[in-house]
Amino acid sequence: MKPKNIIWELFATFFKIGLFTFGGGYAMLPVIGSICVEDKQWITHDEMMNITVIAESTPGPMSINCATYVGYQQGRVLGSIAATAGTVAPSFLIIYAISMFLDNFLEITFIANAFRGIQAAVGILILDAAITMLRKMHHTRLSTAIFAVAAVLLLAGDLLAVHISSIALMVAAGVISFAVFAVAGRKGGEGA
């Protein structure tokens, strides 16, 4: 395979994936899987499973994690840039165009009313995302406590108009969880 062609093919393939998949990461992963594993045979099925695990344990958009991984496997750093740029380009162009005329659009009463209704749906979708994740969560005493404390603190903060940073909560949760792991490890070490 000629290196130049694969770079272009990566860009074009991920551009199509970015253009035709609605609904973010969990909707995009199966599409990326079927195109990159079955059609193009760029990665194996096992690698795709591996990417999914990596995407879930690293920050950032999951489809970008996948694009970077597949692009690197096929075309090193240049390939990863091509695949990532391809995934982002359609979103960027479409949303940039929408942002130019959205405000004018919202001045139409009919559209404004529709969006006021849509605001209710967004709250429900966010709540539902949390419920879905909570049902899949691995429940231990520590994880349940972290979940409950984070939720209650943020909820109370908003109601009392005290700003609590989500990132600060996440850092605290990471540190506490690491400390529990370290203490448990030392106890285990002494026992052995």
Add this chain to the structure above:
Amino acid sequence: MRIYLELFLGFLQVGCFSFGGAYAAIPLIRDVVIAYGWLDDEALSYMIAISESTPGPIMVNLATYVGSSQGGLLGAFLATFAVIFPAFVIILLVLVILKTLLKNPAFQAVLGGLKPCVIGIILATGLNMSIGYIFAPSGEMAVLQVKPFIITALLAAIWFPVKYLRKKKFSPLTLIAIAACLGVVVYGL
């Protein structure tokens, strides 16, 4: 000039801490846009709905929109670049040098603490945004708004039973479409 730096740093934070997909990024984006006064909850929820209804990663869509509305084309580019840059670099690092990091028990322990925290944050954000929509501040009190309450109650009565009792696949786009129709009817009357 300052807005470009703020957009870049704001979305870089989002890109670094959004563990768990688009809905994990929404609370972080909400923190940033409210802290800088770029969007309120109402404008943010319009954009979340548009990001769900247009192709591509939701986080990228939100970054592009906020960047464009605050800093034009350059703002859109910087915010979008900042939100994907950490993911890009981390995957390259994982592939090239950190192959064993993800299996490291200490890293897994940190991640084990982050996940429940993120779920708590998402739950609180969903509740806070719904409460902010249904109740409007009036002096010291919060007053129930009848129209938002009716729409939210109807949507919840459709979404949760269909999804959890009948276990049918129900797309977010369908819910958004139903909500738009309800908005037109309830606010049009």
